[in-house]
Amino acid sequence: METRRCSQLPSPREAWHLPFRWVSDPDGERLAKPLGAWDDDSSIFRPVVVVVAPDGRQVFHELSHDFTDRTDDEPVLAALEALGLAPLPAAPGWAPDVEPQASKRAFQPSSFIPYLRAIRFNTMALNERMVDQRDREQLVTEKEMAESFLAAFDDWRAEHPPGR
Known part of the structure; x- marks a missing residue:
């Protein structure tokens, strides 16, 4: 590795x-x-x-x-x-004026999948504890957001197989 x-x-x-x-x-x-x-x-x-x-x-x-x-x-x-x-064509060879610097605090793409899975499962567990309907609705919204992003990652991975 x-x-x-x-x-x-x-x-x-x-x-x-x-x-x-x-x-x-x-x-x-x-x-x-x-x-x-x-x-x-x-x-x-x-x-x-x-x-x-x-x-x-x-x-x-x-x-x-x-x-x-x-x-x-x-x-x-x-x-x-x-x-x-009208959509813009992708700019071949485009490079930013200032190259971003990597940060230990920044999420890498691979980090989002377990992060969003944790959100999804945590909201499912917390939903069982909530008594207030407004709180439950917030948890459902958060869970749906995580599921939406996880589905987008599945699509992205299908379009970008490893080694491509």
């Missing part, structure tokens, strides 16, 4: 085979705090999705309740489709 130093890890863009940039803001100063997405108690960036139209208008903004919460794909895709823009 090959051991790689942190500086040798692929960037998220390379690891996920994505044609767009990822943003890293470890201290929250440049992006998270201005977006209201910094969790001071945990010193982490809360998940946030922002869709900006070509003219600079913000057409979608969803800030997650906490680090376990993730935006569902459908409202994001609906906001993008409502713009009526």
Whole structure:
């Protein structure tokens, strides 16, 4: 098994085979705090999705309740489709201006699967303890989010078999 130093890890863009940039803001100063997405108690960036139209208008903004919460794909895709823009071709050889630095705090793609499985199973167990219907609904929403992402990972793995 090959051991790689942190500086040798692929960037998220390379690891996920994505044609767009990822943003890293470890201290929250440049992006998270201005977006209201910094969790001071945990010193982490809360998940946030922002869709900006070509003219600079913000057409979608969803800030997650906490680090376990993730935006569902459908409202994001609906906001993008409502713009009526033609899809952009993938840019061959695209490289970011600044290469992201690997961080011990950052999740690697393979880490998401056991993380989301744990969320799914924990919410199932906690649901049995909840008496308040609103709390139960929150747990069901969290479980559905985890299941949705796990299904997306299954699709991604089918499209990106090892060694490809």
